[in-house]
Amino acid sequence: MINVPRGTKDLLPGEVEKWQHLEELVRHLCKLYGYQEIRTPIFEHTELFARGIGETTDIVQKEMYTFEDRGGRSITLRPEGTASVVRAYLEHHLYNQPQPVKLYYIGPMFRYDRPQAGRYRQFHQFGLECLGSHDPAVDAEVICFTWDYFQRLGLKKFTIELNSIGCPICRPRYTKALKAFFEPYQDSLCSFCRERLHRNPLRVLDCKVPQCQELGKNAPVLLENLCEECQKHFSDVQSYLRVLKIPFVINPRLVRGLDYYTHTAFEVVFSELGAQASIAGGGRYNNLVEAYGGPPVPAVGVAVGIERLLLALEKSGVQLLPPKEPxxxxxxxxxxxxxxxxxxxxxxxxxxxxxxxxxxxxxxxxxxxxxxxxxxxxxxxxxxxxxxxxxxxxxxxxxxxxxxxxxxxxxxxxxxxxxxxxxxxxx
RNA sequence: GUGGGUGUAGCUCAGCUGGCCAGAGCAUCAGGUUGUGGCCCUGAGGGUCGUGGGUUCGAGUCCCAUCACCCACCCCA
Structure with missing residues (x-):
């Protein structure tokens, strides 16, 4: 008897209809918001992810499905969607088309994680990427789309968390200050944080260990140390959201790992899901396209986890099954x-x-x-x-x-x- | 990768401290007379008791290993 591989599952009739419904709404909204579908391969050269997502991240270090194909190439099953979209944008010179280029994708992603509630080795996401504009209105649009989508589905009790993680001008300045702040207390930090302090100092502020939290209370705050431009961008995004009447909370501890990520970071949290509460995440990545060897093209995007969304909808009591054809x-x-x-x-x-x-x-x-x-x-x-x-x-x-x-x-x-x-x- | 819990028919589960206990409900299929549903009744099929070792005269029931699932950590969707 052969079973499905660990962390994967079959979608049987009765369940797929819910997926179809979610997908239909994605396509419908994308039409309204002017995002066009892009389909990229589900595997890419390993290097694409290693460089784009970052060598130091958990995704690249331990979660990638990587293998050598018969031609000796290192291939990786995509762990997320953005890298491929950016690759395609560059490969097909989409920067020569009217800007911004607004794309969406939907499909399976793969991460070699240990499965648990709301976490699979093959999971599904849909995502939006808007490339070619600095405008904070685009950040707002992407967040608005996400909010609109959840709203239309009838999802209750979710929170949009918002933050700005600065830019290559102000963030390094800040992380340096943060390191300097924590270094004297290094021995008091938990073992994870001692590691984090070097790799990703911002995460130390997010640690759950009481002692680390206590130490972090007097640490410098990123939002207070943004450069002028970043501050302006952040407040513009907020203004747009207020005008659109989209509720959000600022979470200064919301972090993105890498240098390519700039300005806006946001996440949609559904707290009843427990440890895997994040059902969507996104933000700006103004330096990623350039990092891939392309022109300096700013971009912003979001990814929504379908399995988790389904769990959240279930907890919200949303009935997703359409009436049956007589x-x-x-x-x-x-x-x-x-x-x-x-x-x-x-x-x-x-x-x-x-x-x-x-x-x-x-x-x-x-x-x-x-x-x-x-x-x-x-x-x-x-x-x-x-x-x-x-x-x-x-x-x-x-x-x-x-x-x-x-x-x-x-x-x-x-x-x-x-x-x-x-x-x-x-x- | 680390820790904890679970693993008996398609599904939900019973099986006390090891010995005719391999079971129930639901589901499936077939019947309840000659051409008609939903309720009810009867019957049938279906399980190497996750897998592999071990202890024992004898193991779903004890021990070890392994796999899978669930939960938490890490991280994230």
Whole structure:
């Protein structure tokens, strides 16, 4: 018996419909916001991620699905979407198109993590990337999209956390000050933070160990040390959000690991999910395109985790299953002429489907009784019964499964009658 | 990668301190007379008790290992 690989799962009927619904809304909103879909490969040269995401991050250091292909190339299953989009933007010279270029993607991502609630090795994201504009309005648009999307789905109790992590001018200045601040207390920090202090000092402020928190209380605050330009950008983004009436809270400890990330950082948190509370994250990355060897193109983006969103929606009591298409079941009565009736049934199915109805019949050679039973089980709205006698008289029985009554109509009027009943029902 | 919990039919679970206990409900399929559903009744199929070792006369039931899932840490979607 072979099972799915660890950290992956099958999506069965009953569940996929929810995914389809989420995806449809993504596509619909992207149309409204002017984002066009881009499909990139799910694997790339390892170097793309190593350079773009950062050699020092956990993703690159221990979470990548990397392998050598038969040609000896190092290949990695994408752990996130931005790197590929930027690669494609450069590779196809999209910077020569009218700017900004607004793209969205949707699909599987892969990280070799230890699975737990809301965390899988193959998980799914959709994301937006807007390349080519510095305008804080774009930051606001991306956040607005995210908020709009969750709002339309009916998600409750989520929080948009916002921060600015500065730029290559002010952040290094700040991290240096931060290091200088903590260094005298190094021995009092937890072992993780001692490591963090070198790799990513901002994270020390986010540590949960009480002692580290205590020490961090008097540390310099990034938001108070932004350069003028960063401050302006940050306050502009906030102004836009206020005008749009999008609620947010400022979380000074919200951090992005790398130098390519600049200015805006935001996350959408659904606290009831526990340890994996973050259902979306995004921000600006004004230096990534250049880092990949392209022109200096500013950009901002967001990624939404579908599995986590689904969990959050469930906790919000959101019903995602769309109403089912009414089923018309064609049954045949037993008897010597059943083979012929079966052919008639197939023909009727086709007619119904051509007219836009969902139509089904039995394929297990069941008795009429059993056919009725299974029609009831799958929730058929009407059952058309092809009986020997009626057919001989040129008639078909239409049974209304909800009302529990039935009547005969001439064979040639079956479609017409069904359409009439449907129209009547829909008022 | 570290720590804790769990693992019995498709699903939810029972099986006390090791010995006819391999079970229930639901689901599936078939019947309840001759051409009709939803309720009810009857019956059937389906399990190497996660896997592999070990202890024992004998192991779902004890021990070890392994795998998977869940939860937490790390990190993130």
């Amino acid at each position: 089923i018309i079941f064609v049954a045949t009565a037993a008897g010597d002429s059943r083979p012929w009736l079966e052919q008639e049934a197939m023909l009727l199915l086709m007619e119904l489907r051509n007219a836009g109805f969902r139509a089904e019949k039995d394929y297990l050679g069941r008795s009429l009784k059993a056919q009725m039973k299974s029609a009831g089980k799958i929730g058929a709205r009407y059952v058309l019964i092809l009986g020997e006698e009626e057919m001989a008289a040129g008639e078909v029985v239409i049974r209304d499964m909800r009302a529990g009554n039935q009547f005969s109509v001439p064979r040639e009027n079956v479609l017409k009658t069904i359409v009439e009943m449907k129209d009547k029902e829909e008022g």
